[in-house]
Amino acid sequence: xxxxxxxxxxxxxxxxxxxxxxxxxxxxxxxxxxxxxxxxxxxxxxxxxxxxxxxxxxxxxxxxxxxxxxxxxxxxxxxxxxxxxxxxxxxxxxxxxxxxxxxxxxxxxxxxxxxxxxxxxxxxxxxxxxxxxxxxxxxxxxxxxxxxxxxxxxxxxxxxxxxxxxxxxxxxxxxxxxxxxxxxxxxxxxxxxxxxxxxxxxxxxxxxxxxxxxxxxxxxxxxxxxxxxxx
Numbered sequence: 463x464x465x466x467x468x469x470x471x472x473x474x475x476x477x478x479x480x481x482x483x484x485x486x487x488x489x490x491x492x493x494x495x496x497x498x499x500x501x502x503x504x505x506x507x508x509x510x511x512x513x514x515x516x517x518x519x520x521x522x523x524x525x526x527x528x529x530x531x532x533x534x535x536x537x538x539x540x541x542x543x544x545x546x547x548x549x550x551x552x553x554x555x556x557x558x559x560x561x562x563x564x565x566x567x568x569x570x571x572x573x574x575x576x577x578x579x580x581x582x583x584x585x586x587x588x589x590x591x592x593x594x595x596x597x598x599x600x601x602x603x604x605x606x607x608x609x610x611x612x613x614x615x616x617x618x619x620x621x622x623x624x625x626x627x628x629x630x631x632x633x634x635x636x637x638x639x640x641x642x643x644x645x646x647x648x649x650x651x652x653x654x655x656x657x658x659x660x661x662x663x664x665x666x667x668x669x670x671x672x673x674x675x676x677x678x679x680x681x682x683x684x685x686x687x688x689x690x691x692x693x
Contacts, residue, residue, distance in 0.1 A: 486519065486670040487511040488655070496680040500530035508674070520547035536561050539575075553580045558599075567607040575599040596624040597632065611643040623661070630661045639672065649676040 558575030601619035623632035639653025
């Protein structure tokens with residue numbers, strides 16, 4: 463199963479290698495809190511740089527609430543993200559479902575997520591060119607528990623853009639990375655991201671290095687913890 467997943471990721475990523483590339487950085491910190499009755503709250507700050515790491519792209523502040531509909535099988539989530547930069551601001555709202563299947567040290571998941579982006583909130587009236595748009599995202603992810611404290615993963619995700627008058631595949635995203643619990647409840651999440659664009663006159667493939675420090679406040683539960691998978 464894992465060999466077929468790796469082959470799928472490699473073959474679907476090849477078209478993006480022919481595009482112009484931009485190296486970016488995504489770094490930040492994350493706080494996740496296990497709440498009673500299968501709820502989890504996630505808060506995250508992320509700093510992003512683009513133009514081959516030379517330019518500040520934006521600050522991203524986000525939060526999500528996740529709920530296990532079926533324990534370790536099906537999870538629902540709602541999220542909000544605020545982005546600010548030197549050029550503009552943006553608000554994003556989203557909701558989705560994640561289905562999981564685990565066998566031995568491997569687990570595979572499928573996430574479907576609908577997100578709508580707003581340059582500002584208004585009562586349905588926006589300036590020309592600043593109308594809200596939306597993405598329907600679908601991601602397949604494969605994880606492998608390398609050791610007690612290290613988990614590696616790979617994923618492929620399709621972004622289907624939904625605008626007022628048209629819909630199309632906006633981009634694909636491929637991610638490989640690992641989680642390392644270097645100290646109890648303290649995690650380091652490192653990843654490499656490749657994201658080709660489509661349906662644009664000058665497509666650019668984003669290559670991003672990501673580093674996130676995550677603190678898990680799962681002591682609110684008597685035992686066990688969950689790894690938040692959110693970015």
